[in-house]
Amino acid sequence: MNLQQWWRDLAMGVRFAFAGGREGWVRALLTAVGVGLGVALLLLTTALPNALTVRHERGDARADTNYGQKELKKADNTLLSANASTTFRDTEVRGRDLEPEGPKAPLPPGVDKFPAVGEMVVSPALKKLLESPDGKLLRERLPNPIAGTIAESGLIGSHELAFYRGAEGLGAHGLQNVGITRIDRYGTPYPSDSGSDPVLVLLVLVVFVVLLMPVAVFITAAVRFGGERRDRRLAALRLVGADGRSTRRIAAGEALAGAVLGLVLGTVFFLIGREVAGSIEVFGQSVFPSYLNPSPLLALLVAFAVPAAAVLVTLLALRGVVIEPLGVVRTAKPARRRLWWRLLLPLAGLGMLYPMVGQGRDGGDFNQYLVTGGVISLLVGVTALLPWIVEAVVARLGAGAVSWQLAVRRLQLSSGTAARMVNGIAVAVAGAIALQMLFAGTSSDYTKETTYDLSRAQMQVSVPKGKSLAATAKELAETKGVRHAYAFNEGYANDGPGENANWARVTVADCASLRQVAKLPSCRDGDVFASHVAPRRGDSASASENADDESTVAARPGRTLYFDTSVDAEKPTSVTWKVPQGVKQAESIDDPTGYRRGGILVTPSAFPATAAAGVRGEIYLRLDDSVPDAREYVRNTAARIDPHEEPMTWVSEKRNDEYSSIRTGLFVGAVCVLALIGASLLVSQLEQLRERKKLLSALIAFGTKRRTLSLSVLWQTAIPVGLGLLLASAVGLTLGVVLLKMTSTAVRVDWLSVLSMTGAGAAVVVVVTLLSLPPLLRLMRPDGLRTE
Known part of the structure; x- marks a missing residue:
């Protein structure tokens, strides 16, 4: 030919x-x-x-970071950049305070000129938010006039919230201050790497x-x-x-x-x-x-x-x-479908994946071709097995209501067409179940539980240098949504120079706050305590014993302790404090951060004001969860205290950023695939109805009830979908077990995820069926038999 x-x-x-x-x-x-x-x-x-x-x-x-390069000196091409980022309702707002030190200072990408002092340029999304009623609380935190918008070249996404704000006097804070950097150009010589x-x-x-x-x-x-x-x-x-x-x-x-x-x-x-x-x-x-x-x-x-x-x-x-x-x-009547060759595909997939079972991350990279080929073979096996299963099952279905008999007979005549409609859902559900199992099994490697006690505090605010701990704690405690503020001045002191000096952690707080970190026999202002760390059940006692020994030596009455009050490392300074008589004994307990602190506990009147520069203030806040946006009120107060120090929101677990990105990518992709599944199923359903237009019209002409025909169409969809979801669950569980074995992870089936994935597939079918009912009702007319 x-x-x-x-x-x-x-x-x-x-x-x-x-x-x-x-x-x-x-x-x-x-x-x-x-x-x-x-x-x-x-x-x-x-x-x-x-x-x-x-x-x-x-x-x-x-x-805008120097990345360990030599510190720059002020010049006409340098710029001071201070971190002013914040968070609004779990969404990060990237912010920088800018102070050009000369006419050649580098402009950030997407910005035509530096904003004047007190003004800011913002991303289009942030401008829209600030001008809307939803952004009222954020507007209190960012009240500066908007002088322009950041162009696309300076943003990583169309909905990113970002701003640059003009500032002055940043150098007075000292470049040692966290978040303030002097740069002469934007960009990094170390591009981000996705890792391996x-x-x-x-x-x-x-x-x-x-x-x-x-x-x-x-x-x-x-x-x-x-x-x-x-x-x-x-x-x-x-x-x-x-x-x-x-x-x-x-x-x-x-x-x-x-x-x-x-x-x-x-x-x-x-x-x-x-x-x-x-x-x-x-x-x-x-x-x-x-x-x-x-x-x-x-x-x-x-x-x-x-x-x-x-x-x-x-x-x-x-x-x-x-x-x-x-x-x-x-x-x-077509010949019965054969099963043997349909089993070859999933068996071949398992054969490709089996050599990598037990490899884990210590065995090097997984063979990408075998992984891709094995997963594809298993999922294609779903499309090969489903027509055989549908045919085998519907051939054995018997008597029932009229709608049931109509649906079963149609499936017996064209089971292949019904299976093709469901194949996509079955493949998607099988893959989703396997991925959910893999993510659930490996999540412990990339998700770590924190030690924070969220029942006692939910946020932490660092007090900037030069600010009074008591005044800052009072301002935060009076903030809407805050139930209690536990304020601590924390630092370290030693009893002499050299490597042989004994050191101790020093915590200065009122009695109510000290009771959050230790069991106190009694407490009033002016008391000093030596806190001993008792080991937790199952923990080694060696570390706590060493800490106790040093704290005991350093906390002896009359001993002189030295606090480092240096602002510049090249000019070390210190102040002394003599431990008073009558030191009481206390037993350390888990503080709100989950840490047991030994050392010396001091009430405010017993601590000299001259040593204040040697400690740093930390405030733990217990919030009233019944107050909407309680965290936003705290962030607004903290921004007034120090715009360059963002409060820390405590969480019960922390997740690896790259792992989170992959998981987010899966969710985004799953949304797109589900949308495609729904749209394609609807098109397929409409095509099937169009094929049966004359048949439906004939049945209506002979007196068949519309309700009966509607139910028959529903059964024609529900039976193959149910069989497809059962097959998808079996294949998905099998693939999930193999993938977990490959990563040397204990096999654990997350049945809730399995049910949610199958439920999502079934929900898509239900929605498509409901959307196809109006055209079905239009097709069920006797005049559909008319021929011209």
Whole structure:
């Protein structure tokens, strides 16, 4: 067969798609929409690496830290930059106070000129927030006039909250002060690196495969829309003289036309989504439309792969169909599907993954090709097994209500079509269950519980040098939403110079606060205590014994202690304090931070004012959770006390940033895939209803109730969906166990996650079914039998 004949048959198929009347172009349009949705998500995926790269590059370009380089001297090209970042309702607000020291001071990226003292330039998102009623509390913290906005080149996302504020006198704070830096340029010579933790690389690989597999499944299902009517048209072609091979090539041409139109629509969908992406924020992440530029090579691969897959899938689908001049033999009872070859795919996947079982992160990087191939084989195995399971189950379903019998009979005649509709959901759910198990199993390696006692305090504020601890604590205690403020002056003292000196931790606080760190026999202002650290149950006592020994020596009455009050390391200074008589004994307990502090506990009147420079104030705040935005009121008060010192919000656990980024990426991708699942299922459902228009009209004409037909459509969806979710759960659990074994992690099934993933898949189907009811009711009319 020459290439010219191939081309002639394909071209005829294309003409049938667009010039075959309403029937042809409706089918082509449905195919194009289904393919286009998948192509749009594929293009989005190919654009994600570039988006992440641009975010990292822009973050590095605005870095304002010396990174250990030699401290700069004041010059006409230097700039003082002070950290003024804050947090508003769990969202970070990046802020800097700027003081140019000369006419050549470097401008931050995205800023045309320095804001005047007291003014600020802000990101568009922050400007919108400050001008809205929701930003009232933040406006109290940032009352400065807005002199301009930061351009896109100075931001990492369209919804980022950021500002630069003009300042003066920053040098008076001293460059030793945390958060104030002198720079002569922006940017870092050390670009951010994503690291090479094998387990994190494995997570990224599995996330991409799991998110892309449902897309591929939906594209292959979309090119088979309208298969039954297409085959009847091909039978008509056989009647006028076309042979079997020609009809298959013509069918491939129809699919090719729909796929090419799908590429066009997919590009349009992607461009629309690209613009929409700049106006939305998902799980705290946002991008600019310019970030989402697909890799040209990957975009070219999509452009060739999708039409090629459409032709290949159509030819494979027609292998089991005998198209004769007087009809399609598929309308007879088909041969039973064979199981043995369907089991080969998941077994092959397990075989690829098995060599890496027990490797963990100490065994080096996981083989990316084996991981990708193994996960793909297991998930493709779902699409191979599901048609066999649906056919085997529905063949055994028997009597029931009329709606049930209608649904079962339809499934028995076209179980393959029903399985194709559910394949995407099953693949997505199986992959999601495996990922949830992997994330749950490895989370302990990247998530650490903190020691903070959140029942006693929830925030911590550091008192700046030169500020009175008592006055600061009083101001914070009077803040709305604060129940109690525990104020401490903390520092260290030794009893002499040299390495042999004994040292002790010194804590200065009132009696109520001291009782948060030690068991006191009695307490009144003027008392001094030697606090002994009792070891916790199961802990080694050696460390606490050493601390107790040093504290006992340093706390002896009459002993002189030295406090370091140096502001400049080159000019050390210290003040002395003689331990008074009558030191009482106390036993240390867990303080609100979870630490047991030994040393000397001093009430305020017993501590000399001259030693105040040798201690640093820390205030622990207990909040009233019934007060909305209690943390924001605290942050506003803290900003008035010191705009360069952000309060610390205590949390019960801390998570690795890179691990959190991967998890966030999974959630963002899952939202996109679920949206695609819903949209593609709706298109598929509408196509199925269109195929059965005359059948539904005939049933209505014979008196069948609309309620009965609606229930039958629901059963036709629910039965394969239920079987698909059961299969997805089994495959997902298997894949999850293997991945956990590969990472040398104890196998633990998070049944709540399994149920939530299957529930999410079922919820999508329910929503799609509800959305398809209005067109179903319109189709159920007797006049649908009219022929013109």
